Amino acid sequence: MxxxxxxxxxxxVTAAALAIAPPFRSGNGNRACAExxxxxxxSLNELLIAYFTENDPDVRAxxxxxxxxxxxxxxxxxxxxxxNLELWSSIPATGKLTVRGRAGTLRAHWQVPRNYDPRKALxxxxxxxxxxxxxxxxxxxxxxxxxxxxxxxxxxxxxxxIDGRLHQRPGADEEFRTLIRELRRTIHTDTDRMYAFGxxxxxxxxxxATIMHAELLAGxxxxxxxxxxxxxxxxxxxxxxxxQHVPVxxxxxxxxxxxxxxxxxxxxxxxxxxxxxxxxxxxxITGVEMPKRQLGSPTSEFQIGPDALAGIxxxxxxxxxxxxxxxxxxxxxxxxxxxxxxxxxxxxxSQLRFRGDSWDAEQISILPSPSVDSSxxxxxxxxxxxxxxxxxxxxxxxxxxxxxxxxxEIQLRPGLVDFSRPLKVTCNGIKRFDGPIEPSIATMLxxxxxxxxxxxxxxxxxxxxxxxxxxxP
Numbered sequence: 001m002x003x004x005x006x007x008x009x010x011x012x013v014t015a016a017a018l019a020i021a022p023p024f025r026s027g028n029g030n031r032a033c034a035e036x037x038x039x040x041x042x043s044l045n046e047l048l049i050a051y052f053t054e055n056d057p058d059v060r061a062x063x064x065x066x067x068x069x070x071x072x073x074x075x076x077x078x079x080x081x082x083x084n085l086e087l088w089s090s091i092p093a094t095g096k097l098t099v100r101g102r103a104g105t106l107r108a109h110w111q112v113p114r115n116y117d118p119r120k121a122l123x124x125x126x127x128x129x130x131x132x133x134x135x136x137x138x139x140x141x142x143x144x145x146x147x148x149x150x151x152x153x154x155x156x157x158x159x160x161x162i163d164g165r166l167h168q169r170p171g172a173d174e175e176f177r178t179l180i181r182e183l184r185r186t187i188h189t190d191t192d193r194m195y196a197f198g199x200x201x202x203x204x205x206x207x208x209a210t211i212m213h214a215e216l217l218a219g220x221x222x223x224x225x226x227x228x229x230x231x232x233x234x235x236x237x238x239x240x241x242x243x244q245h246v247p248v249x250x251x252x253x254x255x256x257x258x259x260x261x262x263x264x265x266x267x268x269x270x271x272x273x274x275x276x277x278x279x280x281x282x283x284x285i286t287g288v289e290m291p292k293r294q295l296g297s298p299t300s301e302f303q304i305g306p307d308a309l310a311g312i313x314x315x316x317x318x319x320x321x322x323x324x325x326x327x328x329x330x331x332x333x334x335x336x337x338x339x340x341x342x343x344x345x346x347x348x349x350s351q352l353r354f355r356g357d358s359w360d361a362e363q364i365s366i367l368p369s370p371s372v373d374s375s376x377x378x379x380x381x382x383x384x385x386x387x388x389x390x391x392x393x394x395x396x397x398x399x400x401x402x403x404x405x406x407x408x409e410i411q412l413r414p415g416l417v418d419f420s421r422p423l424k425v426t427c428n429g430i431k432r433f434d435g436p437i438e439p440s441i442a443t444m445l446x447x448x449x450x451x452x453x454x455x456x457x458x459x460x461x462x463x464x465x466x467x468x469x470x471x472x473p
Contacts, residue, residue: 044070044081051445052087060449061442068441075439075459079414082444082454088118088188096135099182101175107159108179109135112187113152123193123218123313124183125150127157128206130199135159142197145223149309154187161205166229166339167362174342176213177451184452191453192316196220200263203250204228211242212343214336219247219312221304226270230364234379236277238337238386240285245334245347247284247315249308250274253291286311317456332416333392339385348416349391349400352463353407359385383472390473393417400427401470408466411447411458412437425462428470433462 203225344351
């Protein structure tokens with residue numbers, strides 16, 4: 001009896017699916033025996049390239065079966081070979097990319113170093129635009145402010161705000177992920193080293209995109225911006241928790257010669273509140289008030305120091321120092337508040353189906369009565385309008401909480417779990433799974449194809465239906 005059958009017969013899980021497969025055992029190993037290890041590796045590499053350059057999903061499924069047979073069911077062998085694939089070709093030092101999604105067309109302008117080698121993955125700075133700013137200007141401003149620290153980076157600027165507002169058009173929540181995948185296909189990207197960057201209104205958008213898609217980014221450098229949300233004192237306390245693994249450097253300045261109530265004053269006030277919340281909750285957010293800006297002075301006067309930039313660029317995705325990944329058995333935790341279904345991903349824990357309708361009104365008005373704690377009341381109303389994922393794993397035991405999810409998924413990979421030992425899952429206080437899970441090569445390939453991420457592919461998936469929410473945190 002396999003794990004999926006045990007789930008169904010146990011009666012504990014009302015609806016679950018496991019995208020897993022037992023290791024392949026061939027009845028005829030003649031071909032594998034006849035080939036040398038180098039020949040087998042070369043053939044596996046060729047099969048994988050065929051898989052990732054094939055558009056027909058049915059044909060890909062057939063190739064996945066061939067990959068499994070050639071690898072003798074070894075997920076480790078396939079994962080190793082994924083890191084050796086050469087799927088990228090030479091590109092000019094500058095170029096443009098058009099991405100079409102449900103919410104419209106998005107254009108991106110990219111620059112890579114002139115000595116760009118498509119065999120080597122590049123870190124990326126993703127620039128969010130100021131209002132009506134030419135793409136080339138956004139790239140030039142990033143180079144001006146960030147200086148020589150990004151000489152070896154790819155720099156990408158997008159032509160409009162993308163998932164950069166708490167309220168947005170339907171379908172915009174998926175645009176960000178579509179853009180990231182297409183960038184990864186065009187430029188050989190180090191998927192663990194993508195950093196958000198924005199100036200003024202571009203920084204506003206970068207703040208929100210980083211909050212809602214924190215698991216895709218290694219850090220953010222935000223200049224004279226803030227996340228525009230209703231009831232910021234209470235809403236920040238919820239949303240900023242999404243950044244527990246993403247270091248943020250936020251810089252701003254004041255101009256005392258301008259009247260009170262200007263954007264500069266709003267930016268300063270919001271950032272001071274953010275820094276205080278970060279200090280109180282131990283979030284990796286650093287705020288720096290820059291010297292007073294002189295009217296007409298060049299932006300370069302505010303170039304960020306190399307030490308401050310190194311504090312961001314030394315981190316890889318999920319906040320891990322590049323030289324020190326967490327050891328197996330250590331606690332891995334995620335916490336994620338979000339508004340729209342396409343934003344419901346937090347590293348290894350994702351929402352597959354939203355419960356009910358997402359909050360799509362442009363505004364919200366909350367009027368606490370005089371007899372209640374107004375801040376607590378506002379927080380509770382905002383929580384009621386948002387969805388939530390929270391999870392931790394230690395020693396193969398998952399403790400999960402979800403709000404407004406009808407179906408969730410755990411994406412499993414080495415370093416997060418030990419596949420040689422049983423897995424335990426408790427969700428919303430109910431034990432949902434206790435048993436072994438085996439890696440699936442088909443799942444690994446499908447995951448890498450869907451995300452174009454060959455550094456953190458999913459080895460197995462556990463999907464659970466949710467009948468009732470966790471109590472509010």
